Structure formats: C-alpha cells, structure tokens
Amino acid sequence: MKDKTIKLIIFLIILTAIGLSSGCNGNLNQQVSENNDMNIEYVHTSGPIDQTVANQSKEKVVKKEEISSVKAVNTDKELLLAVKVHQFDRFRLKSIKKKLKLDIEKMHPEYKIFVSTDQKIYLELEQLEQKLQKDHTQMKSLKKDFDKIKSLMKEKA
CATH class of the missing domain: 1.20.5 (Single alpha-helices involved in coiled-coils or other helix-helix interfaces)
Structure with missing residues (x-):
C-alpha cells in the first residue's frame, strides 16, 4: 500500500x-x-508630396518594444507621428513621448516634430495616410488636414 x-x-x-x-x-x-x-504601412504617393521622412521615422519608432503600431505623415517642414503603446506601458506615456520626440529630432533636425499617443490622433493620421495613397492630394489640401490634426492635438494638451 x-x-x-x-x-x-x-x-x-x-x-x-x-x-x-x-x-x-x-x-x-x-x-x-x-x-x-509588427508591420509598417509605408505611405507611397505618386504626387509631389514626399513621405520618406515619415516612413523612416516609422521604421525607427516601431523597433521600440513599448510601441505596438505607428502612423506618420510629413509636410515639407513638419512631421506628425501617432503611436499605439502596449497596455502595460501606458503608465509611462509622457516619458515614451518625450523619448520618441528626441530620437526623431536627432534623425531629422530640420523638421518640427509632433508626437501623440492619443487614439483619435492615430485614427486621423491613418485616414490622412489612406487619403495620400488613394488620390493625388495637393500640398495645400495636405497642409489643411495637417493643421486640423495639429489643432486636435493642442485641444488634448
């Protein structure tokens, strides 16, 4: 037994x-x-608007372990960047934004960089990226949409 x-x-x-x-x-x-x-959706435009700065910034940012996805659009002097952060890392949003902004400014010192972790800004940039890829958006129209998103960012701050 x-x-x-x-x-x-x-x-x-x-x-x-x-x-x-x-x-x-x-x-x-x-x-x-x-x-x-993690995959990056590159913005390819056939018009006069060059998005290589936005695409290079996406490549750099998506390599960070706390970032789940990223959207970015640039004009001739400014870059808007919106990121989705993993759930646990949301406690450190301010430090993540600050670090991302410094990294991108080192890559592209000639551009004014705007970084957001807000979901609404992310969705707006996603729509703007799709609009840039679909049709031949003019610089004037891009700047109008760009300024609209920047004003949304200022509202949140």
Whole structure:
C-alpha cells in the first residue's frame, strides 16, 4: 500500500512539472510572435508630396518594444507621428513621448516634430495616410488636414 502511494505521488509531481513547463513554453512563443508581427504601412504617393521622412521615422519608432503600431505623415517642414503603446506601458506615456520626440529630432533636425499617443490622433493620421495613397492630394489640401490634426492635438494638451 505504501509503495502504491509513493508511486502515485511521484506520478503526480511529474505530471504537474510537465504541465507547468509546457504552459510556460507556449506563452513565451506567443510573446515572441507578437513582436515579430509588427508591420509598417509605408505611405507611397505618386504626387509631389514626399513621405520618406515619415516612413523612416516609422521604421525607427516601431523597433521600440513599448510601441505596438505607428502612423506618420510629413509636410515639407513638419512631421506628425501617432503611436499605439502596449497596455502595460501606458503608465509611462509622457516619458515614451518625450523619448520618441528626441530620437526623431536627432534623425531629422530640420523638421518640427509632433508626437501623440492619443487614439483619435492615430485614427486621423491613418485616414490622412489612406487619403495620400488613394488620390493625388495637393500640398495645400495636405497642409489643411495637417493643421486640423495639429489643432486636435493642442485641444488634448
């Protein structure tokens, strides 16, 4: 009887160890795949508006581990950047914004940089990116939409 009890206890310990180790491995693989799934939507325009500064900034920002996605649009002298931050990192929004702004200013010192973590600004920039890709948006129209988004950012501040 004592021999059966010891075998049962050893079996339960081994079963628990296998269950715990397999549960931990699955979660680790999920985190790795989340970081690899980040994709950048580049803004390609066929008109006179060049978005390479916005695309370069997106590449730099999306590499940060606290950023889940990014949208950006630039004019000839200004760059608007909106980011989505992972849920746990939302406690550090101010420091993340400040660090991103400094990094982008080092990359493009000739541009005035505006960084936002607000969801509404993110959606507005997403619409502006789509508008730039679909039709031949003129610089005047882009600046009008750009100023509208900047005024929304000032309202939130």
